[in-house]
Every structure is written in structure tokens, then in C-alpha cells.
Amino acid sequence: MATGRSHRPATRGRGIPEATVARLPLYLRALTALSERSVPTVSSEELAAAAGVNSAKLRKDFSYLGSYGTRGVGYDVEYLVYQISRELGLTQDWPVVIVGIGNLGAALANYGGFASRGFRVAALLDADAGLAGRLVAGLPVRHIDELESIVADNQVSIGVIATPAGAAQEVTDRLVAAGVTSILNFAPTVLSVPDGVDVRKVDLSIELQILAFHEQRKAGEDDRQEPDGDVPAVMPA
Numbered sequence: 168m169a170t171g172r173s174h175r176p177a178t179r180g181r182g183i184p185e186a187t188v189a190r191l192p193l194y195l196r197a198l199t200a201l202s203e204r205s206v207p208t209v210s211s212e213e214l215a216a217a218a219g220v221n222s223a224k225l226r227k228d229f230s231y232l233g234s235y236g237t238r239g240v241g242y243d244v245e246y247l248v249y250q251i252s253r254e255l256g257l258t259q260d261w262p263v264v265i266v267g268i269g270n271l272g273a274a275l276a277n278y279g280g281f282a283s284r285g286f287r288v289a290a291l292l293d294a295d296a297g298l299a300g301r302l303v304a305g306l307p308v309r310h311i312d313e314l315e316s317i318v319a320d321n322q323v324s325i326g327v328i329a330t331p332a333g334a335a336q337e338v339t340d341r342l343v344a345a346g347v348t349s350i351l352n353f354a355p356t357v358l359s360v361p362d363g364v365d366v367r368k369v370d371l372s373i374e375l376q377i378l379a380f381h382e383q384r385k386a387g388e389d390d391r392q393e394p395d396g397d398v399p400a401v402m403p404a
């Protein structure tokens with residue numbers, strides 16, 4: 168979910184709805200798996216199942232890309248990989264900086280999935296002078312005071328924040344002032360950013376809370392069962 172002060176339209180780029188943009192990476196992941204198995208074509212039903220999306224929604228999403236598939240044959244896997252990658256801006260490399268190289272920042276730096284998807288980690292930054300120079304995932308940790316020059320030298324437009332919540336706004340302001348226009352925020356806080364800056368927030372504890380809600384509901388349903396467990400105490404309407 169995007170946060171921040173700016174009000175954004177529900178569509179991006181060439182009129183592609185934000186909800187469609189959010190599903191494109193799911194299609195791309197499923198298509199990449201098919202491509203690795205040298206599968207030449209795929210039906211909308213097969214691809215929808217692999218991506219965990221409803222097939223009518225998939226066809227609608229692909230119509231925004233101008234991709235309609237061929238009746239009886241389906242979609243050309245390689246072409247769709249190219250089309251979606253191009254739409255997502257993945258046909259070029261995106262240098263990113265990670266700020267806050269503690270437990271999470273180091274884990275993110277070690278995650279190979281960024282580089283393989285075109286997100287090169289340009290630098291790891293931390294405010295702890297004692298960490299400076301330490302190698303994490305083969306990269307030396309640099310002091311936060313180098314942020315501005317690193318962003319400029321590497322033309323970084325994406326920053327990843329893995330600092331404590333209390334430092335995240337200050338780090339955001341510095342990233343934005345240096346020219347970063349997209350932020351992936353792992354710190355549990357809402358960031359304020361000027362218009363033109365995109366923020367995506369990742370919060371695993373929120374996901375767990377949602378699962379806890381569903382678990383509680385399931386437990387509630389079990390409690391309403393008769394002792395032998397197969398007759399509901401309250402008949403559904």
C-alpha cells in the first residue's frame with residue numbers, strides 16, 4: 168500500500184490501473200517459471216492458476232498491455248515475459264541503496280532475488296561508524312554521511328529503509344533530498360514524502376495479524392460445532 172501525503176490517481180503510466188500493476192509481478196513470476204521450463208505458450212486459465220489470479224481478471228489485465236493471446240493457442244510465454252518486464256521498467260537495471268544494515272538490512276543485502284530481477288545493490292549504508300567497512304554480502308557497509316554522493320554517483324532512484332522506526336523519516340528526507348524518488352519502507356512507521364515520491368511499505372507483523380484474525384474466526388467456528396464436531400450448533404442461513 169502506498170503511503171505519504173501525495174494523492175495519486177488510480178491509474179499509472181498509459182492508463183494501467185494500479186491493481187493491474189500490482190498483479191503484473193505475479194504473472195511475471197509464473198511466466199518466468201514457464202520460460203525456464205521452455206514452455207512456449209500458456210492458456211489464460213493455466214497462467215491464472217499459476218499466478219493465483221482469476222482468469223477473467225488476467226485477460227482484462229493483459230488487454231491493458233495490448234496482449235490478447237491467440238484462440239486455441241494461448242499466450243506466447245517469451246513475448247509476455249518481455250512485455251510485462253518492459254511495462255514494469257525491468258528491461259533496465261535499477262541501482263538501489265539499503266539504509267540500516269542490522270539484522271534485516273543484512274538479510275536483504277544477502278537476498279539474491281534483487282540482483283536476479285535487475286535491482287543491483289549499489290551501496291549499504293548505516294549510521295553506526297563501527298559497521299563502516301564491514302563486508303555484508305560482499306559489499307562494504309558505508310557511513311550514512313556518504314548517502315548523497317553515493318546516490319548521485321550511482322544515479323540511485325530507489326532506497327530501501329531498514330532502520331528503526333524513529334530514524335526512518337529522517338533517512339527518508341535525506342534520500343529524497345539526494346534525489347531518490349521511490350522508497351521501500353520496512354520500518355513500522357508512516358512516512359511523509361513530497362509529491363512525486365512513491366512509498367511502498369512492507370510489514371510482516373501486519374500480515375501475521377491478519378492471519379491471527381482468520382485463525383480466531385476459524386477457532387470461533389470450531390467452538391460452535393457440536394461435541395462430535397460434524398454438526399454446526401448454528402445452522403448456516
Ligand SMILES: NC(=O)c1ccc[n+]([C@@H]2O[C@H](COP(=O)([O-])OP(=O)(O)OC[C@H]3O[C@@H](n4cnc5c(N)ncnc54)[C@H](O)[C@@H]3O)[C@@H](O)[C@H]2O)c1
Nearest residue numbers: 267269270271293294295329330331332334354369370371
Ligand atoms: N517490515 C517487516 O516485516 C520487518 C521485519 C523485521 C524488522 N522490521 C523493521 O526493520 C527495522 C530494522 O530491524 P532490525 O532487526 O534489522 O534492527 P537492527 O537494530 O538490527 O538494525 C537497525 C540498523 O539501523 C541502523 N540505523 C539506526 N539509525 C540509523 C540512521 N539514522 N541512518 C542509518 N542507519 C541507522 C543501526 O545502526 C542498525 O545497524 C526496524 O524498524 C524493524 O522494526 C520490519
